[in-house]
Amino acid sequence: MLGVDRKTLHRFESTGILSDDILDKVCSLSGYGRAFFERPILDAPNPGAVSFRSHRSLTAGARDAALAAAMLAFEIDDWVHDRFELPTHSLPQVINRTPTEAAAALRAHWGIGEKPIANMINVLEAHGVRVFSLVEETRHLDAYSFWRNERPYVFLNTLKTAEHSRFDAAHELGHLVMHKHGGPIHRNAEDEANAFASAFLMPPADLCAHLPYVRSLNDILEGKKRWRVSAAALNYALHKHGLLSDWSYRGNYIQLNKIGRSEEPNGIERETSQIWKKILTALWSEGITLAHIAKELLIPERELSNLLFGIAAPLQDGGARNLGGLRLV
Numbered sequence: 604m605l606g607v608d609r610k611t612l613h614r615f616e617s618t619g620i621l622s623d624d625i626l627d628k629v630c631s632l633s634g635y636g637r638a639f640f641e642r643p644i645l646d647a648p649n650p651g652a653v654s655f656r657s658h659r660s661l662t663a664g665a666r667d668a669a670l671a672a673a674m675l676a677f678e679i680d681d682w683v684h685d686r687f688e689l690p691t692h693s694l695p696q697v698i699n700r701t702p703t704e705a706a707a708a709l710r711a712h713w714g715i716g717e718k719p720i721a722n723m724i725n726v727l728e729a730h731g732v733r734v735f736s737l738v739e740e741t742r743h744l745d746a747y748s749f750w751r752n753e754r755p756y757v758f759l760n761t762l763k764t765a766e767h768s769r770f771d772a773a774h775e776l777g778h779l780v781m782h783k784h785g786g787p788i789h790r791n792a793e794d795e796a797n798a799f800a801s802a803f804l805m806p807p808a809d810l811c812a813h814l815p816y817v818r819s820l821n822d823i824l825e826g827k828k829r830w831r832v833s834a835a836a837l838n839y840a841l842h843k844h845g846l847l848s849d850w851s852y853r854g855n856y857i858q859l860n861k862i863g864r865s866e867e868p869n870g871i872e873r874e875t876s877q878i879w880k881k882i883l884t885a886l887w888s889e890g891i892t893l894a895h896i897a898k899e900l901l902i903p904e905r906e907l908s909n910l911l912f913g914i915a916a917p918l919q920d921g922g923a924r925n926l927g928g929l930r931l932v
Contacts, residue, residue, distance in 0.1 A: 604628075604632055605625060605628050605629065605632070606628075607625070621640075626640065633903075634903040634905065634906075635901070635902070635903060636901060638901050639901040639902065642901060645674040645675075645677065645678065646674065646677050646751075647670055647673070647674050648670055648673045648674075648749050648751055648756075649749070650666065650670060652749050652750065653669070653670070653673075653747055653748070653749045654747055654748045654749065654775060654778040654782065654792070654796070655669070655744070655747050661744075665743065665744065668738075669737075669744060669747055669758070672735075672737065672738045672758065672910065673749075673756065673758065675738075675902055675906055675907075675910060676733070676735045676756065676758070676910050677751065678900050678902060679896065679900065679902075679907055679910065679911075680733055680754075680756075682896065682899070682900060683882055687882060687885075689731070689878070690728070690729060690730065690731040691731045692730060692731030692732065692753070692754065692755050693712075693713070693730045693731055694709075694730060694731070694732070694755055694776075694779055694780050695708070695709065695712050695780060696780060696781075696783055697709060697780050697781055698781065700781075701798075702777065702781070702795045702796070702797075702798035702799040702802060703798065703799075703802040703807065705777070705780060705781050705799055706777070706799050706800075706802035706803040706806070707802065707806070709776075709780055709803065710803065710806070713726075713730065717806045717808050717809045717812075718809070719804075719809070719829055719830050719831065720769075720773075720803070720804060720830075720831070721831075722874050723769045723772040723773060723804075723874060724759075724772060724874045724875065724876055724877070725874070725877050727757060727772060727776065728876065728877060728878040731754070731755065732755045732756070732757055732776070732779070733754055733755065733756045733757070734756075734757050734758075734759065734772075734876055734878075735756070735757070735758050735759070735910045735911070736758070736759055736760075736761045736876075736909065736910060736911065736912045736913070737758050737759065737760050737761065737909075738906065738909040738910060744758075744760060745760050745763065745767075745771050745774075746758060746759050746760060746768075746771035746772070746774065746775050747775070748775035748776075748778050748779055750779070750783055755779045757772060757775045757776070757779070759771055759772055759775075761873070761912060761913070764833065764866070764867040764870060765867070765870060765871045765872060765873040765874065766827075766831065766832050766833040766836070766867050766870070766871060767833060767867075768873070768874065769804065769831060769832065769874065770800050770804065770832060770833065770836055771800075772874075773799070773800035773803045773804050774796045774797060774799070774800040775796070776799070776800070776803065777795065777796035777797075777798075777799030777800055777803070778792065778796050780799075781795060781796070781799065782795075782796075801836065801839065801840050801843070804830055804831075804832050804836075805830045805832060805836075805837065805840045807844050809830075810840060810841065810844055810846060811844070811846065813826070813829060814826045814829075814841065814846065815846065816846075817841060817846065817847055817851065820834070820854075820855045820858050820859070823837050823838055823841070823855060824868050824869050825869075827869060828869060828871075831871050833867055834855075834859055834867070834868055834869075835856070835859050838852060838855045838856060838859065839852075875912045875914070876911065876912050876914065879911045879912065879914055880914055883911070883914055893907055893908060893911075
């Protein structure tokens with residue numbers, strides 16, 4: 604799109620020096636102003652500490668795009684942190700425990716017992732996790748997470764099913780509490796995070812109490828409403844804890860594959876951030892819109908919107924009610 608060959612492009616990337624003509628093209632194509640490229644280098648996460656899913660299939664371009672999205676998220680997070688008092692994190696480090704034990708320990712630490720998690724994003728935010736949505740260039744990823752200055756961050760894909768996104772959120776929570784010091788990239792880390800997510804969303808004792816017998820796939824499709832997980836995840840958890848035979852597990856898996864994974868049966872509503880909605884509502888009440896923030900940070904408004912679950916400048920809750928008394932005469 605710039606009209607340059609690959610060798611020239613590599614020179615731009617290695618030196619950071621662009622001619623005025625090329626920089627004008629970059630600004631025009633990207634939507635960023637020249638001032639953004641003249642500012643100091645942004646803070647970036649340590650690539651080795653980021654819990655990317657499927658390391659083997661992750662291309663360098665996808666990795667760099669994800670890290671760049673995180674750099675932009677730092678900008679808005681720091682901007683907000685200077686103006687609002689946000690929850691500090693209450694994530695303990697659970698080591699030398701099985702994933703199921705770690706999930707139970709975290710539930711006990713947070714005082715939520717065995718009950719189902721109504722909203723994963725709200726739980727994360729209430730305990731000090733900064734949650735962002737993935738931007739366009741990184742939406743082929745499921746999710747990723749890391750620590751920065753003792754603040755935990757999670758980035759979630761908003762194009763997957765709502766159930767998939769909830770499981771991803773719990774998966775990344777597992778990385779944050781189990782793999783902070785050991786790093787998220789050791790061989791069994793992904794399996795451990797999956798096991799943690801399953802146990803955190805579907806505590807074994809709660810499964811046994813509310814779904815001890817499964818006669819058919821319909822029981823799973825009905826039961827998944829309680830834990831707000833995918834039918835496949837519930838099918839797997841029931842089998843893992845001995846509540847489903849090998850034959851039934853495989854039969855249900857075959858039926859679910861015939862249905863397809865793009866649309867979840869008995870799907871739930873999508874979760875979104877409450878923290879960002881409250882922050883933007885408070886700012887809007889003072890006349891500060893996302894466009895104002897974008898201008899101050901020198902970042903296009905669409906980039907910020909992509910990171911904030913598409914929340915623009917929401918009306919205050921009372922706004923619609925205040926208009927309810929108007930009459931046309």
